[in-house]
Amino acid sequence: ITRMQFQWEWLCLSVLIISSVTAEVENEEALDAGVEVEDFDKQSQEADADRDKSSLEVVYQTPKPTGEVYFTETFDGVLTGWVLSKTKKEDMDDNIAKYDGRWEVEELKENTVHGDRGLVLKSVAKHHAISAMLTKAFIFDNKPLIVQYEVNFQEGIDCGGAYIKLLSSSDDLNLEYFFDKTPYTIMFGPDKCGEDYKLHFIFRHKNPKTGEYDEKHAKRPDVDLKKFYLDKKTHLYTLVVKPDDTFEVLIDQTVVNKGSLLEDMVPPVNPSKEIDDPSDKKPDDWDERPKIPDPNAVKPDDWDEDEPSKIEDLDAVKPEGWLDDEPQYVPDPNAKKPKDWDEEMDGEWEAPQIPNPKCETAPGCGDWVRPMKNNPKYKGKWKAPMIDNPNYQGIWSPRKIPNPDYFEDLHPFRMSTVSAIGLELWSMTSNIYFDNFIICSEKEVADRWAADGWGLKKLVASANEPGMFSQLVTAAEDHPWLWVLYILTLALPVGLGVLFCWPAKKTDEDIDFKKTEISKSIMKGELKQEREELEDDEIELGVKENEDIAED
Numbered sequence: 373i374t375r376m377q378f379q380w381e382w383l384c385l386s387v388l389i390i391s392s393v394t395a396e397v398e399n400e401e402a403l404d405a406g407v408e409v410e411d412f413d414k415q416s417q418e419a420d421a422d423r424d425k426s427s428l429e430v431v432y433q434t435p436k437p438t439g440e441v442y443f444t445e446t447f448d449g450v451l452t453g454w455v456l457s458k459t460k461k462e463d464m465d466d467n468i469a470k471y472d473g474r475w476e477v478e479e480l481k482e483n484t485v486h487g488d489r490g491l492v493l494k495s496v497a498k499h500h501a502i503s504a505m506l507t508k509a510f511i512f513d514n515k516p517l518i519v520q521y522e523v524n525f526q527e528g529i530d531c532g533g534a535y536i537k538l539l540s541s542s543d544d545l546n547l548e549y550f551f552d553k554t555p556y557t558i559m560f561g562p563d564k565c566g567e568d569y570k571l572h573f574i575f576r577h578k579n580p581k582t583g584e585y586d587e588k589h590a591k592r593p594d595v596d597l598k599k600f601y602l603d604k605k606t607h608l609y610t611l612v613v614k615p616d617d618t619f620e621v622l623i624d625q626t627v628v629n630k631g632s633l634l635e636d637m638v639p640p641v642n643p644s645k646e647i648d649d650p651s652d653k654k655p656d657d658w659d660e661r662p663k664i665p666d667p668n669a670v671k672p673d674d675w676d677e678d679e680p681s682k683i684e685d686l687d688a689v690k691p692e693g694w695l696d697d698e699p700q701y702v703p704d705p706n707a708k709k710p711k712d713w714d715e716e717m718d719g720e721w722e723a724p725q726i727p728n729p730k731c732e733t734a735p736g737c738g739d740w741v742r743p744m745k746n747n748p749k750y751k752g753k754w755k756a757p758m759i760d761n762p763n764y765q766g767i768w769s770p771r772k773i774p775n776p777d778y779f780e781d782l783h784p785f786r787m788s789t790v791s792a793i794g795l796e797l798w799s800m801t802s803n804i805y806f807d808n809f810i811i812c813s814e815k816e817v818a819d820r821w822a823a824d825g826w827g828l829k830k831l832v833a834s835a836n837e838p839g840m841f842s843q844l845v846t847a848a849e850d851h852p853w854l855w856v857l858y859i860l861t862l863a864l865p866v867g868l869g870v871l872f873c874w875p876a877k878k879t880d881e882d883i884d885f886k887k888t889e890i891s892k893s894i895m896k897g898e899l900k901q902e903r904e905e906l907e908d909d910e911i912e913l914g915v916k917e918n919e920d921i922a923e924d
Contacts, residue, residue: 430485430828430831430832432485432486432487432488432828433824434446434448434449434487435808435821435824435825436824437810437812437817437821438816438817438820438821439812439814439816439817440812440813440814440817441507441810441811441812441817442506442507442508442509442510442790442811442812442813443504443506443507443508443793443809443810443811444507444809444810444811444821445504445808445809445810446489446807446808446825447477447489447490447491447806447807448487448488448489451477451491453504453505454491454502454503454504455502455503455504455547455548455550456471456475456501456502456548457471457501457502457503457547457548457549457550457551457796458471458548458549459471459501459548459549459550459551460551461499461551461552462551462552462553468499469499470499471499471500471501471551471796472495472498472499473493473494473495473498473499473500473501473797473798474494474495474498474500475491475492475493475494475500475502476491476492476494477489477490477491477492478490478492480524480526480606480805480829481526481803482526482604482836483605483606483829483832483833483836484832485828485829485832488807488825488828488829489807490522490524490805490806490807490808491805491806491807492526492803492804492805492806493534493795493797493799493802493803493804493806494802494803495802496799496800496801496802497798497799497800498798499796499797499798500795500796500797500798500799501550501551501794501795501796501797502550502794502795503539503547503550503792503793503794503795503796504547504792504793504794505547505791505792506790506791506792506793506811509541509789509790509791510538510789510790510791510811511789512615512785512786512787512788512789513615513786514615515615515813516612516613516614516615516813517558517611517612517613517790517811517813518610518611518612518810518811518812518813518814518815518817518818519536519538519558519560519610519611519810519811520608520609520610520611520808520809520810520811520818520821520822521536521561521608521609521806521807521808521809521810522606522607522608522609522805522806522807522808522825522826522829523561523562523606523607523609523804523805523806524604524605524606524607524804524805524807525601525602525604525801525804525805526604526803526804526805527604527801527802527803528601528602528604528801529564529601529602529799529801529804530564530565530800530801531564531565531566531799531800531801532563532564532565532797532798532799532800532801532804533561533562533563533564533572533797533798533799534561534562534563534797534804534806535559535560535561535562535563535572535795535797536559536560536561536793536794536795536809537554537556537558537559537793537794537795537796538556538557538558538559538560538790538792538793538811539554539555539556539557539790539791539792539793539794540555540556540557540576540788540789540790540791541788541789541790541791542555545791545792547792547794550794550796551796552796554794554796555576555585555788556576556794557575557576557787557788557789557790558573558574558575558576558611558613558787558790559572559573559574559575560572560573560574560609560611560621561609562597562600562601562609564597564601569596569597569598569601570592570597571592571593571597571609571621571623571628571629572589572590573589573590573611573619573621573629574587574588574589574590575587575588575613575633575637575784575787576588576787576788577641577781577784577787578787578788579779580779580781581777581779582777586639588633588637588638588639588640588641588784589637589638590619590621590629590631590636590637590638591629591631591636591637591638592629593621593628593629594628594629595623595628595629597628600623605833606805606807606826606829606830606833607623607624608622608623608624608625608822608826609621609622609623610622610623610625610818610822612815613633613785614785615785616785617632617633617634617782617783617784617785618630618631618632618633619631619632619633624826624830625819625822633784633785634782634784641781641784642778642779642780642781643775643777643778643779644775644778645774645775645778646772646773646774646775647772647773647774647775648769648770648771648772648773649770649771649772649773650770652770652771653770654768655768658765658768659761659763659764659765660764660765660766660767660768661761661764662760662761662764663758663759663760663761664758664759664760664761665755665756665757665758665759666756666757666758666759667756669756669757671754672754675751675754676749676751677751677752677753677754679747679749679750679751680747680750681746681747681750681752682744682745682746682747683744683745683746683747684742684743684744684745685742685743685744685745686742688742688743690740691735691736692735693734693735694734694735694736694737694740695730695731695734695736695737695738696737696738696739696740698728698730698731698734698737698738699728699737699738700727700728700731700737700738701725701726701727701728702725702726702728702729703722703723703724703725703726704723704724704725704726705723707723707724709721790811793809793811807825808821808822808825808826844858
């Protein structure tokens with residue numbers, strides 16, 4: 373018993389030590405926890421942070437491009453070069469056709485980086501249009517196109533877009549008349565309405581035969597876009613279109629969609645070489661039936677089509693105690709006629725019907741009717757069995773003819789030159805934040821630009837992340853069943869600690885057992901002492917007898 377008690381004490385001590393060490397490690401991890409931040413720029417300012425503070429103190433510097441660029445905008449200084457549209461949308465009432473949505477330049481509401489400002493869409497249920505000319509027009513020749521900018525849905529997004537348009541160069545391009553029908557080369561960015569989350573990449577392709585433009589849409593990304601639109605964080609959207617006619621779409625510098633301009637656009641860039649002949653008609657005697665009823669089959673003589681599918685079960689017996697004279701429903705004896713009941717207007721009042729209480733203990737009430745059962749003689753309407761159609765000719769399709777509109781564009785990358793960027797949007801949610809636009813051709817330039825802008829926002833947002841306890845509470849608010857898991861998780865170690873570490877109470881049986889053991893040990897001691905005394909007396913008697921014999 374003493375050995376077992378010693379083992380339990382060591383077990384309890386070990387559990388307590390492990391719990392203390394685990395708690396200390398978790399505490400240190402909570403203090404030291406920080407989302408991994410890439411070292412985008414070795415020359416960037418170091419951010420000194422006090423662990424006891426809830427926000428990160430940073431020194432912000434306006435990003436500056438490090439290479440050739442076609443357009444940049446940080447919105448940190450005076451808003452120059454941007455033009456508000458003064459026109460209206462076509463085919464709409466004048467009350468809602470105006471581009472009268474309001475724009476502001478301001479800092480983020482949450483995870484603010486002081487001095488870092490962006491362009492914010494402020495109005496709800498209004499059309500917004502603003503645009504700016506590029507510093508240098510982008511010509512699609514032998515350099516890739518990289519378009520990158522930041523979006524923060526500060527209040528989530530219900531229905532609306534945050535995409536941009538790269539406007540096609542033309543002699544009559546006037547930014548004051550920028551509207552939804554203004555020709556563009558590429559449209560790119562997030563869009564959402566209801567539960568449909570989209571990330572557009574659309575380019576307008578010129579038909580080399582007709583000169584007309586058609587929109588080509590990239591396939592939908594395979595990732596879940598919902599988290600990017602609803603987490604109220606700043607996300608980086610990047611489009612890369614390469615001279616080898618491939619493209620990549622990235623969110624937060626992670627590829628979410630990629631493919632070929634020739635193979636992964638809908639509808640495809642190049643039409644089919646052959647089309648169905650519109651003048652070809654299916655012959656009247658063309659037989660498309662693979663199976664037909666057997667013309668040689670004959671209905672059997674004993675086939676009776678008049679037999680019903682169900683018949684009365686003649687073996688059924690009325691259950692004992694069936695109350696034939698009791699109705700299933702009776703007037704409610706507790707119901708009373710309303711005081712405002714007018715029999716001339718409402719008719720004679722009748723109490724509402726309730727189930728007959730006498731039928732609750734009986735097998736049934738009212739007239740007993742035999743139950744129905746399947747008719748073993750029933751066969752239904754006779755039909756001839758099906759056999760292979762000897763005249764089957766297959767499914768008819770019109771013959772193919774050469775497509776008169778066929779063309780082959782092997783390099784759809786060579787799109788219309790871009791000379792301006794614009795945002796033409798409508799939204800049911802306000803405070804959509806845009807920042808740090810860049811159009812360039814070098815990935816290193818775009819990455820450095822992202823590091824100085826989006827990277828700093830990500831650092832501040834990571835430092836302001838709530839602690840583990842707050843995250844658990846927030847998760848439980850969205851998923852209440854997590855409270856059960858939390859309670860079980862906390863109760864299990866406490867219960868084990870009480871079970872194994874709490875000193876057990878001594879029962880009456882244990883006390884009686886110990887008393888018995890003590891009394892037994894006392895009795896054994898007394899018997900041993902008496903035995904020793906008897907042995908001493910015998911020895912003394914023997915010595916005395918020997919002395920008497922010697923004297924004689």
